[in-house]
Amino acid sequence: MKQMQEEHFDPMSHLVPISLYVTIWAALMVFTGITVFAATVELGVFNIVVALLIATIKGTLVVLFFMHLRYSTKLTMVTVVAAIFFLIILFSLSMTDYLTRAWSTSLR
Amino acid sequence: MATSDIQVAEHALQHHFADMEQQQETSTFGMWMFLVTEIMFFGGLFCAYLVYRASYYQAFVEGSQKMNIWLGATNTAVLICSSLSMALGVRAAQMGKPKLMAVLLLITIVLGCGFLGIKAVEYHEHWVNHEFPGPNFHFETGDPAHPATDPVHTEIYFSLYWAMTGLHALHMVIGVGLVTWIIIAGLGGAYSRAYFTPVENVGLYWHFVDLVWIYLFPLLYLISKKHGG
Numbered sequence: 001m002k003q004m005q006e007e008h009f010d011p012m013s014h015l016v017p018i019s020l021y022v023t024i025w026a027a028l029m030v031f032t033g034i035t036v037f038a039a040t041v042e043l044g045v046f047n048i049v050v051a052l053l054i055a056t057i058k059g060t061l062v063v064l065f066f067m068h069l070r071y072s073t074k075l076t077m078v079t080v081v082a083a084i085f086f087l088i089i090l091f092s093l094s095m096t097d098y099l100t101r102a103w104s105t106s107l108r
Numbered sequence: 109m110a111t112s113d114i115q116v117a118e119h120a121l122q123h124h125f126a127d128m129e130q131q132q133e134t135s136t137f138g139m140w141m142f143l144v145t146e147i148m149f150f151g152g153l154f155c156a157y158l159v160y161r162a163s164y165y166q167a168f169v170e171g172s173q174k175m176n177i178w179l180g181a182t183n184t185a186v187l188i189c190s191s192l193s194m195a196l197g198v199r200a201a202q203m204g205k206p207k208l209m210a211v212l213l214l215i216t217i218v219l220g221c222g223f224l225g226i227k228a229v230e231y232h233e234h235w236v237n238h239e240f241p242g243p244n245f246h247f248e249t250g251d252p253a254h255p256a257t258d259p260v261h262t263e264i265y266f267s268l269y270w271a272m273t274g275l276h277a278l279h280m281v282i283g284v285g286l287v288t289w290i291i292i293a294g295l296g297g298a299y300s301r302a303y304f305t306p307v308e309n310v311g312l313y314w315h316f317v318d319l320v321w322i323y324l325f326p327l328l329y330l331i332s333k334k335h336g337g
Contacts (some may be wrong), residue, residue: 015202016195025192032184032325036177039330051326058322066195066315068308073133076140083144087151091158098159 014071024065031058120303132305139309143316150320153275157268157327164261170249171265172331174239176230180329183226184321190219191318194287198311204301206294213291216314220284227277234266241267269328276324279317286310 035054043050064070069080125131161168197212238246245266247259256262290310293299299307 015199018196018199021192021195021199025188028188028191029185032181032188035326035330036181039177039326039332047330047332051330052323055323055326059319062191062315062319062322066191066318067312072136075133076137079137079140079144083147087147090148090151090155094155094159095162098162 014068016065016068016071020065024061027061028058128302132308135305136308136312139312143312146316150272150275153268153272154323154327157272160261160264160268161331164258164264167258167261168265169332170247170256170258171239171262171269172329173249174234174237175269175329176233177329179226179230180325183223184325186219186223186226187318187321190216190223191315193219194311194314198304198307201294201299201304201307202301204299206297206299209294209299209307210291213287213294217284217287217291220280220287224277224280224284227273234270239266240270272324272328276317276320279320283310283314283317286313 031054035051038050038054039047041047063080069077121128121131125134193212193215197209197216200206200209200212234240238244241263245263247256247262247266249256287310290307294307
């Protein structure tokens, strides 16, 4: 029984090839360059949209590959999705308050 | 090699787990739960940033133009490189190569300290320019044609800048300490192909700190195009 368990657990199966890590690193460096460049282009309100979009792409790469989420259990994936979900609740409910306060004063 | 692995694994297996796989999955899940609390912790500061930025946009633009975008971009690159060496260090631990792991984690520490050094240069610059919230706070745009429109609320920008980057830097200092511990334990033979969970979890922590900076950099440094640097 003990022997079977030792054979069943093979940490080497989770081993990510070095080339993939280097590719992710290169992508992160390129996106850093793009986000600095994009900030010099006047896009109005879309500057922040582009900046956050690039940051989210970079963050997703870090979480999926460097943090091994792609190779993790479903429980871990649900945990991460739950964190993002509650973060969105924090931001959206706070902003629905602050961004709509001027409406009530303009109606008076 | 294989025999010593199993010996280390049996030594490392706590009695309340069925096997090493279950123990590792539980431990990694626990680390992620901790990171969720960290996400919500930083999330509160990001939310405060969002609210004040939406309310006092011009004051935030003027504050962000005091940031040295090249030092910020360099620090972003330094952190990304440190994440690569950390990922490769964890990989070396997975393969049961403690010396290779120690070298890669040492590179991670050097890059982490490099980040903190560059951050210290930036902090010094802001400090001597009175760009630190408090009684001595004083803000000038540096352009006589466009004086500061709203220095009171630019102070809020700087409060958030110091709080968010300061908390991030504190996490970096703790990260350097944790990686040092992993190197010492690893060279002492604590980890093997069958047991490297602490390496994996410290790696998760390091990448998370990198992740926070990935959002801090564009939000604090890249608000408006006129960087003047």
